[in-house]
Amino acid sequence: MKGMFRPKLFDTLKTYNRKQFSKDVLAGIIVGIVALPLAIAFAIASGVTPEKGLITAVIAGFFISAFGGSRVQIGGPTGAFIVIVYGIVQMYGVNGLIVATFMAGIMLIIMGIARMGTVIKFIPHPLIIGFTSGIALIIFSSQVKDFLGLKMGKVPADFLEKWLAYFKNFQSINLFTVLIAVATLIIILLWPKVNQKIPGSLIAILITTAAVQWMHLPVETIGSRFGNISSSFPKPIIPFVDFATIKHLIQPAFTIAMLCSIESLLSAVVADGMIGGNHRSNMELIAQGIANIFSSIFGGIPATGAIARTATNVKNGGRTPVAGIIHAATLLLILLIAGKWASLIPIATLAGILIIVAYNMSEWQNFRSILKGPKGDVAVLLITFFLTVLIDLTVAIEVGIVLAAFLFMRNMIKSSDVSNLTGEIEDDEFGFDLVEGKFQVPKEVEVIEISGPLFFGAAYKFKDALRYMKQHPRVLIIRMRHVPIIDATGIQTMKEIYAECKKNHTKIILSELNSPHVFKELQEARLLFAIGKGNVAATFEEALEKAKNI
Secondary structure (H helix, E strand, C coil): CCCCCCCHHHHHHHHCCHHHHHHHHHHHHHHHHHHHHHHHHHHHHCCCCHHHHHHHHHHHHHHHHHHCCCCCCCEECCHHHHHHHHHHHHHHHHHHHHHHHHHHHHHHHHHHHCCCHHHHCCCCHHHHHHHHHHHHHHHHHHCHHHHHCCCCCCCCCCHHHHHHHHHHCHHHCCHHHHHHHHHHHHHHHHHHHCCCCCCHHHHHHHHHHHHHHHHCCCCCEHHHHHCCCCCCCCCCCCCCCCHHHHHHHHHHHHHHHHHHHHHHHHHHHHHHHHHCCCCCHHHHHHHHHHHHHHHHHCCCCCCEECHHHHHHHHHCCCCCHHHHHHHHHHHHHHHHHHHHHHHHCEHHHHHHHHHHHHHHHCCHHHHHHHHCCCHHHHHHHHHHHHHHHHCCHHHHHHHHHHHHHHHHHHHHHHHCEEEEECCEEEECCCCCCCCCEEEECCCCEEEEEEECCECCCCHHHHHHHHHCCCCCCCEEEEEEEECCCECHHHHHHHHHHHHHHHHCCCEEEEECCCCHHHHHHHHHCCHHHHHCHHHEECCHHHHHHHHHHC
16 A cells, blocks of 8 residues: 555656666657657547647657656557547537546546446456457548548447438549558568568658659648647646536536546556566556546647556666657657658558557457357447447447446356255255264354355345244354455345344344454444344354354
């Protein structure tokens, strides 16, 4: 618990040396180069200008590394946010996006302070794969127009309407645009065989941009669509937030915060596996919140931990947050010095890059694996996937979490059991009904054994077991050896049973309260006091002896 809210940067600087600094500088520069085309592509696909992606990568990348709870996390705009950001921009405009990002940053800080990081890490895997695969399909769908160079009006936001519009305008395909886009795919896929250090996306941008300019190909570029990219850094502006704005933007802001927390902590867990580390999840959430607040102040878009860039950082020797800071500084220099040249990049090239991103995000192998698993997991996966694609990511996450919770409760209810035991009981010393020890239950004594958690979903089984008793016994022994937890409903059920037994002059004996949690809850509820400490037995044999005495 000590140091939970201390950035990892502070720890790593204690033993920092020149050798590690050299590795961090190299890794930071490489990751900065990798992040350049992605930041531009994510911004354009999100419906904002290219420089907003670069600004986000610089600002958020710096704060996530400087204040984060991971040694190697690289932050910035990611493909997962394209769907959300595009939807917010279409509905509320760029100013609405800035305010929603600002609010999401505050939510993330609150979540970190409230120590929710450990909870968010355990979001069900089928739910994550479901919405991630859904986002990948949406990203792919959003790039078809630019990949094929279709001459059409505004692309519809709805998934089915989008594809219908593509088919209607397919005859307007631009073969030069397709050539550039396909060349981008080929270069990105084949370049790793030539060089592992320099990213294929950068090589694709350099080659295709040079080809378009040299041969004067009739394809759309960033400059022809957005004009020149500004090489100056924007001035900070704190967005105005009033109650009416909060009311309208609370849902998209919450979606940004939830997706940011899931993506960043998932990335941090992956990074831990690569370096054998242990990140501080709550500090990571706070850093993500700070990064998104400052990103919005400088006009940027939402940011989170990026798994691919984090993995690139680790593979190139980055082991401290200094590498992430160098990555942000590299992008800042590129923005200030060479930003104006980015306007020459063909839009088709960025479409090709984003299609590769969509494929890498698709998690198709995990998707197929889950389809072969339990029906409950399949249901969560498919419902989350189709809701993400056809309805909305916010709805998909909300419904997915609720469905996963209900399925979990169903499994917990199945694992809970209440049995009426009479006559001769065979028992062993470990608490399993075998044949090593035998106990004779007197005629005026009833034994009810509860197995599994006694919570609101299983409490009715306890009441049903009492109804099946033929008569009101003189003594009721309640065995709780396999009860690990009890909630408020379970305690209330116990109180109701105690009141019923008291009314019928039936004594209750609690046997084998092995769980400290259950013992403490019953004690704080004053149930142990009401039943009497003399009627609490450590073993079943002792409980029977007490019953005989009564």
